[in-house]
Amino acid sequence: MMIKKDQLQTTDEIFETRRGFLKKLWIGLGIVALLEIAGTIAAYLWPGNRKADAEPVGRIITAGPADDFEKDSVTAFRRGQFYLVRLADGGFMALSRKCTHLGCTVPWVASEKKFICPCHSSVFDVSGAVVQSPAPRPLDMFAVMIENGIVKVGTGKKTKRSGFDSSQVVYL
Amino acid sequence: MATTPPKIKKKSFIYHIHPPVIPENTLKFTHTWGFGGSALVLVLMQIVTGTLLLFSYSPTPEAAYPSIMTLQQVILFGRLIRNLHHWGGHFLVLIVFFHMLRVFFTGAYNSRRKVNWWIGLGLFLCVLTANFTGYLLPLDQLSYWAITICTGMFDYIPLIGTGIQKIILGGTEIGKATLSNFFAIHVALVPACLTILMPFHFWQIRKAKGVIYPGPVDTPGGNEISKVPSVPHLVTREAAMALAVIAAVFLFSVLFNAPLADSANPGLSPNPTRAPWYFSGLQELLQHFHPSVAVFVIPFVIVCGLICLPYLNFDKEVGGVWFLSQAGRKIGIISAVTAFVLAPVMIVLDEFLFKTIKILPDWPPVVTSGLIPVALIMGFVFGFYQIVKQKYGASREEGMQAVFILLLVSFIVLTVTGIWFRGPGMSLVWPWDRLTTQIAWVK
Numbered sequence: 001m002m003i004k005k006d007q008l009q010t011t012d013e014i015f016e017t018r019r020g021f022l023k024k025l026w027i028g029l030g031i032v033a034l035l036e037i038a039g040t041i042a043a044y045l046w047p048g049n050r051k052a053d054a055e056p057v058g059r060i061i062t063a064g065p066a067d068d069f070e071k072d073s074v075t076a077f078r079r080g081q082f083y084l085v086r087l088a089d090g091g092f093m094a095l096s097r098k099c100t101h102l103g104c105t106v107p108w109v110a111s112e113k114k115f116i117c118p119c120h121s122s123v124f125d126v127s128g129a130v131v132q133s134p135a136p137r138p139l140d141m142f143a144v145m146i147e148n149g150i151v152k153v154g155t156g157k158k159t160k161r162s163g164f165d166s167s168q169v170v171y172l
Numbered sequence: 173m174a175t176t177p178p179k180i181k182k183k184s185f186i187y188h189i190h191p192p193v194i195p196e197n198t199l200k201f202t203h204t205w206g207f208g209g210s211a212l213v214l215v216l217m218q219i220v221t222g223t224l225l226l227f228s229y230s231p232t233p234e235a236a237y238p239s240i241m242t243l244q245q246v247i248l249f250g251r252l253i254r255n256l257h258h259w260g261g262h263f264l265v266l267i268v269f270f271h272m273l274r275v276f277f278t279g280a281y282n283s284r285r286k287v288n289w290w291i292g293l294g295l296f297l298c299v300l301t302a303n304f305t306g307y308l309l310p311l312d313q314l315s316y317w318a319i320t321i322c323t324g325m326f327d328y329i330p331l332i333g334t335g336i337q338k339i340i341l342g343g344t345e346i347g348k349a350t351l352s353n354f355f356a357i358h359v360a361l362v363p364a365c366l367t368i369l370m371p372f373h374f375w376q377i378r379k380a381k382g383v384i385y386p387g388p389v390d391t392p393g394g395n396e397i398s399k400v401p402s403v404p405h406l407v408t409r410e411a412a413m414a415l416a417v418i419a420a421v422f423l424f425s426v427l428f429n430a431p432l433a434d435s436a437n438p439g440l441s442p443n444p445t446r447a448p449w450y451f452s453g454l455q456e457l458l459q460h461f462h463p464s465v466a467v468f469v470i471p472f473v474i475v476c477g478l479i480c481l482p483y484l485n486f487d488k489e490v491g492g493v494w495f496l497s498q499a500g501r502k503i504g505i506i507s508a509v510t511a512f513v514l515a516p517v518m519i520v521l522d523e524f525l526f527k528t529i530k531i532l533p534d535w536p537p538v539v540t541s542g543l544i545p546v547a548l549i550m551g552f553v554f555g556f557y558q559i560v561k562q563k564y565g566a567s568r569e570e571g572m573q574a575v576f577i578l579l580l581v582s583f584i585v586l587t588v589t590g591i592w593f594r595g596p597g598m599s600l601v602w603p604w605d606r607l608t609t610q611i612a613w614v615k
Contacts, residue, residue: 047338081438102327102458103321104320104441107440118443118445118596119441119443119445119598120445120459121598121599136463
């Protein structure tokens with residue numbers, strides 16, 4: 001008569017395997033519990049999930065009628081933390097005021113017609129392109145929209161770029 | 173004195189942390205310089221003064237700066253408490269750093285002290301984190317911009333950098349969430365970690381049978397370690413050191429006020445903007461190397477080196493002797509002098525020559541200010557190691573120590589340059605010229 005392998009086990013052996021299985025189950029459940037706790041903490045701490053930021057995402061700032069901005073001029077918008085630049089050819093750009101090197105606020109130096117960072121002396125031209133390092137890339141951009149002659153800037157998303165090209169400029 | 177260990181009658185939990193008897197030879201002041209004990213005293217002082225500060229500080233962007241002003245101008249002894257906490261924190265970074273150097277140069281990181289070396293690294297990280305997070309809390313111009321540029325450095329760590337930066341800041345720039353994060357880390361997370369790690373650190377010293385014995389135990393005359401009871405021999409020394417440290421911090425706090433600039437203004441970066449002094453070496457590296465090298469490659473290599481240190485397979489059991497040997501000292505001095513001369517020369521050359529004269533063709537900056545300088549430095553360090561080994565017959569330990577000293581002194585030169593030799597626009601200036609411009613905007 002054929003005897004199945006597990007029938008040969010003594011009661012002790014059965015308990016042993018059962019105990020081993022339960023032990024593994026406990027360890028497995030423990031790991032799952034730890035992962036859950038870690039996940040909960042991570043989700044709780046994840047930026048943006050907690051206190052609502054002062055600046056809602058996707059906010060659009062109305063800068064004003066396009067004709068109000070002279071050609072070859074730079075206007076600071078403190079509220080949206082950007083510069084609205086009108087190039088000499090009449091095109092618009094919205095540049096972040098944050099230096100791409102380490103995040104200092106870059107003032108527009110009108111006398112030199114350049115953005116000069118006070119922290120590590122990076123220099124950017126009117127289009128935000130790097131004139132002098134250490135800044136690794138041009139000033140970041142915000143989207144400019146012109147509707148019925150009114151200039152609007154979307155401050156929700158910053159666009160990083162590696163260099164200046166004419167497609168970044170918005171015309172009337 | 174007594175050659176047999178004195179009998180200690182009482183049993184006490186404290187003996188797990190603090191020894192009842194200790195080898196007489198380890199009592200000598202210049203063997204440990206009391207750095208570890210001083211660090212403990214400073215941590216305890218930080219807990220006391222920090223708790224006092226908690227009663228008057230408000231961790232919100234609107235109220236933080238005014239609460240510091242009230243603390244300093246209205247509350248009796250408020251300024252003193254803040255000064256004690258401020259200077260105590262800076263002293264702590266310095267003392268922990270010295271402690272680490274002492275441990276390194278007496279070779280107290282091998283075999284059974286391996287784990288304690290890592291705990292020590294963890295404690296150093298805690299102290300740096302505490303200092304860094306505390307730096308933001310007054311929310312004045314100094315702290316706002318120092319934290320801005322330090323967190324800006326994270327952006328250059330490949331792949332995970334931007335994510336880390338976002339988590340630390342709780343957004344894209346310093347705001348309400350950042351202050352909450354820093355405050356929570358400063359007053360809860362770091363103290364909790366210190367509370368767990370410090371007793372562990374002390375217990376590990378007990379497990380390793382006390383601080384490292386001066387000189388190999390198996391040398392003639394070293395077999396019989398003469399032991400003395402801790403009370404009074406060790407305890408009086410510890411008390412004296414503790415009182416000296418407390419006195420020093422108090423004296424410093426009475427003489428010098430902790431800096432407080434104008435309230436933070438996100439629209440106006442001061443010129444120049446400086447990182448906290450312990451990160452100014454890093455900031456100085458940023459002046460010379462591509463950011464990914466300065467804030468990622470070099471720190472990564474240093475941290476890996478420190479973690480792997482106990483795994484260096486030494487030819488013989490070393491430890492307890494300052495700078496390994498007589499030859500080790502001589503080679504050490506040569507490395508220190510080399511770095512002390514070369515590092516400033518390189519800084520000045522890079523500042524005035526390489527920036528104006530184009531030596532390399534128009535390759536991407538990652539190559540010209542990243543790969544090529546790193547390759548040159550690695551070549552130099554390797555060459556230096558070989559020269560030291562062949563010309564001065566240095567053993568492997570002595571050679572490694574020479575390289576360590578070379579890098580250490582270079583880093584100190586970079587830090588000193590960053591603290592005292594950088595003026596407006598981060599240009600190189602003499603410290604006495606710089607002082608006048610700084611007074612102009614720090615009240």
